[in-house]
Every structure is written in structure tokens, then in C-alpha cells.
Amino acid sequence: MTEPITVVIAEDNALLREGLAGLLDRGGFRVLAAVGNADELLRACRALAPDLVITDVRMPPDHRAEGLAAAVLLRAENPDLPVVVLSQYVEQSYVADLLDSSGRGGIGYLLKDRVSDVADFGETLRRVHAGGTAVDPEVIGQLLRRRRDPLERLTAREREVLAEMAQGHSNAAIARRLFVSDAAVVKHIGNIMMKLDLPPNDDQNRRVAAVLAYLRGPAG
Amino acid sequence: MQRAGSAPEAPPAIGAWRAVLHVGGTSLRVLAALAAVGLLGAPIWLALGRAERGAGAVGALVIAGLVLLGAGLPVIAAVAARSDWRAVAWLLGADPTDGPTIRLTEPRSLVRPLAYTVVLLTLGGAAAVLIAVLVVAAVVALTSPILVAAGDHAVIGPFAVDTAARAVVAVAAALVVLAGLVAVAPPLARAHAAVVRQVLTRPEQRLRRDLATTALSRARLVRAFDVERRRIERDLHDGVQPQLLSVSMTLGLALAAMPADAPGRADVLRAQQQARSTLDALRGFVRNIHPQVLIDHGLVAAVSELADTLPVPITITDRLGDRLPAEVETNLYFCIAELMANVAKHSLAEHAQVELERPAPGRVRVTVRDDGRGGAASNGRVDGGLAGIADRVAALGGSLLIDSPLGGPTIAAITVAAPGKEANR
Numbered sequence: 001m002t003e004p005i006t007v008v009i010a011e012d013n014a015l016l017r018e019g020l021a022g023l024l025d026r027g028g029f030r031v032l033a034a035v036g037n038a039d040e041l042l043r044a045c046r047a048l049a050p051d052l053v054i055t056d057v058r059m060p061p062d063h064r065a066e067g068l069a070a071a072v073l074l075r076a077e078n079p080d081l082p083v084v085v086l087s088q089y090v091e092q093s094y095v096a097d098l099l100d101s102s103g104r105g106g107i108g109y110l111l112k113d114r115v116s117d118v119a120d121f122g123e124t125l126r127r128v129h130a131g132g133t134a135v136d137p138e139v140i141g142q143l144l145r146r147r148r149d150p151l152e153r154l155t156a157r158e159r160e161v162l163a164e165m166a167q168g169h170s171n172a173a174i175a176r177r178l179f180v181s182d183a184a185v186v187k188h189i190g191n192i193m194m195k196l197d198l199p200p201n202d203d204q205n206r207r208v209a210a211v212l213a214y215l216r217g218p219a220g
Numbered sequence: 221m222q223r224a225g226s227a228p229e230a231p232p233a234i235g236a237w238r239a240v241l242h243v244g245g246t247s248l249r250v251l252a253a254l255a256a257v258g259l260l261g262a263p264i265w266l267a268l269g270r271a272e273r274g275a276g277a278v279g280a281l282v283i284a285g286l287v288l289l290g291a292g293l294p295v296i297a298a299v300a301a302r303s304d305w306r307a308v309a310w311l312l313g314a315d316p317t318d319g320p321t322i323r324l325t326e327p328r329s330l331v332r333p334l335a336y337t338v339v340l341l342t343l344g345g346a347a348a349v350l351i352a353v354l355v356v357a358a359v360v361a362l363t364s365p366i367l368v369a370a371g372d373h374a375v376i377g378p379f380a381v382d383t384a385a386r387a388v389v390a391v392a393a394a395l396v397v398l399a400g401l402v403a404v405a406p407p408l409a410r411a412h413a414a415v416v417r418q419v420l421t422r423p424e425q426r427l428r429r430d431l432a433t434t435a436l437s438r439a440r441l442v443r444a445f446d447v448e449r450r451r452i453e454r455d456l457h458d459g460v461q462p463q464l465l466s467v468s469m470t471l472g473l474a475l476a477a478m479p480a481d482a483p484g485r486a487d488v489l490r491a492q493q494q495a496r497s498t499l500d501a502l503r504g505f506v507r508n509i510h511p512q513v514l515i516d517h518g519l520v521a522a523v524s525e526l527a528d529t530l531p532v533p534i535t536i537t538d539r540l541g542d543r544l545p546a547e548v549e550t551n552l553y554f555c556i557a558e559l560m561a562n563v564a565k566h567s568l569a570e571h572a573q574v575e576l577e578r579p580a581p582g583r584v585r586v587t588v589r590d591d592g593r594g595g596a597a598s599n600g601r602v603d604g605g606l607a608g609i610a611d612r613v614a615a616l617g618g619s620l621l622i623d624s625p626l627g628g629p630t631i632a633a634i635t636v637a638a639p640g641k642e643a644n645r
Contacts, residue, residue, distance in 0.1 A: 012458075013458065013462040015462055015463065015466045016462045016465060016466055016469075019466050019469045019470065020469075022473070023469060023472070023473060026473065026476070058457070058512065063454065063458075064515060064516055065516045088457060088461055088503065088506070089503075089507075089512055089513060090503065090525075091511075091512075091513040091517075091521070091525045092525065092528075093513055093516070093517040093521040093524075093525065094513075094516075111503075112461075112465055113465065113468065113496055113499050113500070115465070115468075115469055115472070116465065116468035116469045116471065116472035116492060116495070116496065117472055118472045118473060118475070118476040119476060142525075142528040142529065143528075145528055145529075
């Protein structure tokens with residue numbers, strides 16, 4: 001039995017904060033602190049050095065993107081710190097802010113609704129903790145719609161693989177989720193990278209970043 | 221426009237000395253105008269005084285006098301109207317530049333000044349002469365003690381002041397008269413101001429003022445509407461969404477704790493799915509009410525995100541490069557949102573473009589183009605969408621052009637005033 005992953009949670013809504021803490025406790029994480037605003041989040045992280053940070057985007061005092069700003073700041077101080085941002089917005093501009101933050105630690109941007117799928121949520125947190133990237137499928141879906149034109153060149157299967165890849169799944173996980181062989185996944189990914197003019201890359205995080213950067217690019 | 225109320229402007233308090241100066245100045249101007257009219261009409265008075273000269277000469281003199289008056293009165297009227305308007309503006313502390321436009325070459329612009337001049341020369345003339353007589357009499361009365369002391373005497377109308385006792389009475393009477401004049405100056409000045417404003421303001425000027433007021437109240441309404449939208453958005457975001465999410469989380473925990481074959485598990489699962497689809501719908505509502513991304517990332521980001529959700533491919537071209545003032549961003553966002561929704565709903569377009577640019581410093585232009593079937597703004601839609609856009613554009617003091625021939629393409633262009641660079645708010 002390995003040590004449980006330690007977490008600091010920042011969420012201004014007390015109901016959700018309690019719920020999230022309870023859910024993480026049951027999911028085998030250890031919650032070091034659950035705070036309600038960005039300043040407390042910064043203080044808690046600097047004092048407690050958690051393995052993983054989970055924060056809401058919008059928090060008091062003025063309900064702008066303080067949570068996100070705090071996450072970006074924490075990563076600047078500690079590039080290895082994995083951060084998961086929970087949001088009620090699908091908007092990818094927030095994802096962009098997060099991806100643009102320097103750092104080697106994993107990154108997650110999830111819609112809050114995902115929290116209710118307990119098993120999946122726990123798995124996503126572990127993936128980010130291990131240095132992976134997890135961007136919400138809703139956001140990916142929107143980005144895929146945005147870059148419709150060049151994506152025409154991809155087959156339906158390749159598009160599925162691209163969406164999985166953008167969410168940060170490993171080759172093995174993609175193979176398992178789409179019920180195809182590892183070799184097929186490797187071939188699909190090679191084709192996708194070629195069709196989209198992206199450099200081939202085996203590093204999970206850099207690969208996701210490249211795909212997302214491509215998807216975020218100007219439409220048309 | 222210093223006030224945006226539609227109520228008639230309450231007379232501002234007028235200082236007594238300011239009123240005295242105004243009344244004095246106006247009286248002098250009236251006397252000057254009377255003198256001018258007297259000079260111009262001189263041939264007529266001559267003719268009337270010398271009836272024995274013969275009909276021909278009298279006729280010629282009268283005609284000459286009338287011609288002189290006809291030519292001179294408009295000039296007098298124009299000068300009187302302009303100077304009195306300025307005097308009244310000074311009296312009320314108002315803007316002197318929004319006066320009537322008077323051109324001698326434009327007879328219509330002379331009607332009101334002439335009417336005003338008639339009032340001025342008759343009523344005003346009577347008042348001015350009375351004031352002048354009283355002031356002169358008072359001055360003489362005040363100097364009478366000096367004259368009496370020097371062995372001389374002063375004559376004020378029917379009264380002769382030739383003894384010390386009479387001189388004292390004269391000085392007292394003069395002081396009373398002057399005090400009385402100072403006391404009646406403010407109401408007199410106010411009455412004059414009212415006449416000037418009433419007679420000289422042309423109806424279209426009043427209309428312009430009303431329009432400015434209307435535009436202001438329109439802008440106020442739009443602003444209040446946006447504040448309300450933000451409040452609703454926040455209530456949903458901080459109240460309803462978390463509560464529903466909490467329900468969904470609790471159901472998730474219950475599901476995680478339930479064995480796969482537990483009775484009722486299917487119902488719990490369905491309940492969770494319902495909560496989730498409600499959350500999805502709610503997210504859409506909240507975004508439409510007021511997108512947070514507009515505040516955090518600005519107009520271009522918000523428009524791009526919105527375009528992502530529409531079925532028609534939309535290209536966004538941003539040549540602004542910086543954030544605009546919050547109010548401009550909000551109004552433009554909702555205008556663009558409406559235009560893009562129209563493209564998606566009605567145009568059958570294959571593709572659309574949104575361009576944001578600065579055609580000139582201090583101005584911002586948004587152009588929405590689509591290759592659809594056209595006929596926007598003419599297909600009898602009554603969804604109020606374009607009216608809403610017009611309201612917002614008016615609130616920004618901008619212009620809206622829609623070119624949408626049947627068969628397309630449709631081009632909608634909104635141009636508004638927007639100050640330059642604005643740092644992060």
C-alpha cells in the first residue's frame with residue numbers, strides 16, 4: 001500500500017468544498033486543507049507542500065479567475081506541482097491560461113460536473129499526479145469543432161484517437177478505451193501527427209500540449 | 221445638456237447682485253435698441269411732425285422711414301436676440317453656445333428674434349424707461365444734500381429739494397427706491413430669462429434636447445439590464461449550479477458505494493444522469509445570460525468561444541489587439557452574439573466571418589458577414605433581436621448598417637466610439 005496522495009482543495013462554495021473533501025477521502029486521497037479563497041490556497045500550498053492542488057476558477061473576493069491565477073503562480077514557484085482546475089465553464093481560454101503556465105507537473109482542466117463520476121474523477125486525478133494532462137472532453141469537443149476544416153482530412157477513427165490523445169490518455173489507455181490494438185493506436189497517432197503537421201513525440205505531456213496548441217490555433 | 225431629466229428645468233437660484241447687473245445691462249441694451257429704432261424711424265416722425273409739407277414729401281419720408289426700419293429691424297432683432305441669449309446664459313450659469321442660429325439670409329430664423337424684439341421694445345422698453353427714471357431720480361436725490369449745502373437746490377420731477385430737512389427725506393426716499401429696485405431685480409431677471417428661453421428656442425432645438433435625453437435613458441436602461449444579467453448569472457453560478465452539482469456528487473458517492481447488483485442502482489444512476497443533463501443545460505443558460513469569459517478574457521475570446529458552440533463555421537479576425545472598456549465589450553458582445561445567432565438560425569450560410577478592427581483612432585468596427593440567403597431585417601421576424609442590437613448600439617452612440625439583399629450575402633457592420641488602450645480592469 002503506497003502512501004495516499006496529499007491534496008489541497010480551494011473551492012468557495014462550502015457545500016461543494018465539503019462534498020469534494022469527503023469524496024477524495026473515500027477515494028483514497030488525503031486532504032491536507034480545504035480553503036475558500038485564492039490567498040488561503042497560496043498560503044496552504046506553501047505551508048503544506050501537497051502532492052496535488054485542486055482549485056476552482058472563480059473565487060472571492062471579486063469572482064474573477066483568481067483560482068486559475070493562483071494555480072499559475074504556484075506552478076511558477078514550483079514547476080513540478082500538479083494542478084487540477086475545476087470549472088463551471090467549457091471556455092478553452094482558461095485551459096490556455098493553464099497550459100501556458102510553465103512547468104513539468106501534470107495539468108488538469110475539468111468541468112465540475114465530472115466530480116460526480118467518482119471512479120473516473122479519481123483516475124483523472126491520479127493521471128495528473130503522475131504528470132499527465134487531462135482536459136475535459138467537452139472542451140476538446142469544442143476545439144475539434146473549431147478546427148473543422150483541416151480536421152476534414154482525418155478519418156473518423158483518427159478523430160476519436162485525437163480526442164482521446166488531447167485528454168491525455170496514454171497509447172495503452174486509448175487502445176483499451178477504443179477497443180483496438182496498441183499497434184493500431186501508434187499507427188493512428190503517427191497519421192494524425194503527419195496530417196496536422198505536428199512533430200512526432202512520445203512524451204505524453206508534450207504530445208498533448210502540441211495537440212491542444214494545434215486545436216487552439218486560429219480557426220479556418 | 222447638464223441634466224437628463226425630462227421635467228421642466230427648475231429656475232436655479234439667482235444671486236441678487238448678478239440679477240441687478242443683468243437687469244441693468246438689459247435695460248441699457250433696451251434703451252439702445254429703442255434709440256436705434258427711433259433713429260431708423262426718424263423720417264417717419266419728421267413726416268408726421270410736418271404734415272404741411274405736402275403729400276408727396278410726407279409719402280416719400282414715410283416710405284424712406286419704413287424701408288429703413290424694414291432693413292434695420294432684423295439686424296436689431298438679431299443683435300438683441302444673440303446678446304440677450306448670452307446674457308441669460310450668464311445669468312443662469314448655462315452654456316451660452318447652444319443659442320438659436322440666426323442668419324439674416326434665412327428669414328425663418330428671424331421670426332422668433334423679431335417677435336422677441338417686439339416684446340423687448342414694448343414691455344421691456346416700458347420697464348427700462350421706468351428703471352432709468354427711478355435710477356436717475358435716486359442719484360439726483362442722493363447728491364441733493366451736497367447741492368443744498370452749496371446753497372443750490374435739486375429738482376426731482378415735481379419736487380424741489382432746497383432745505384436740509386427735504387434733502388434728508390430725499391436721500392431716505394432714494395435709498396428706499398434703490399433697495400426696492402434691488403429687491404425686484406431677481407424676479408425681473410427670472411421673468412426675462414423665461415421669456416428669452418421660451419421665445420427664442422426653436423422647436424427643433426427642444427427636439428434635439430429631448431433626443432439627447434432619450435438616448436441617455438436608453439443607455440441607462442441597457443446598462444441596468446446588463447447589471448441585472450450579471451446578478452442573475454452570479455446567483456445561478458454561486459447558488460443553483462453548486463447545489464445541483466452537490467446532489468450529483470452525493471449520487472455519485474452512493475453509486476460508488478453500491479454493489480453492481482444492488483436493487484435501485486439503476487434508478488440512482490438515472491437520477492445522476494438527469495442531474496447532469498440539467499447541469500449541462502444550466503451551463504448553456506448561464507453562458508447566454510452573461511459569459512464570465514467576457515470579463516476574464518475580453519471580447520474576442522468570448523466571441524470565439526461562442527462561435528465554437530454554433531453549427532456554422534465562423535472565422536474570427538481580431539485586429540484590435542487590446543481590451544476595450546467593459547461597457548463597450550459587453551454591448552458589442554451581445555450585438556455580435558445576436559448577429560451570429562441570426563446567421564446560425566436564419567441564413568442557411570455555409571460560412572461566416574466576424575471582423576473586429578479600428579477604422580480610426582477612438583472607433584471600433586465590427587463586421588459580421590455570411591454567405592447565406594440574405595433578406596435579414598426584412599423577413600418579418602418579430603423576435604426583437606435587431607431592435608435589441610439597435611438599443612445597444614444607440615447606448616454606445618454608434619451606428620448599425622445591415623446590407624442583406626435577397627440571395628445574400630449579408631453584411632452587418634457596427635461602428636462605435638471606444639477609447640484606446642485599456643489595461644486589465
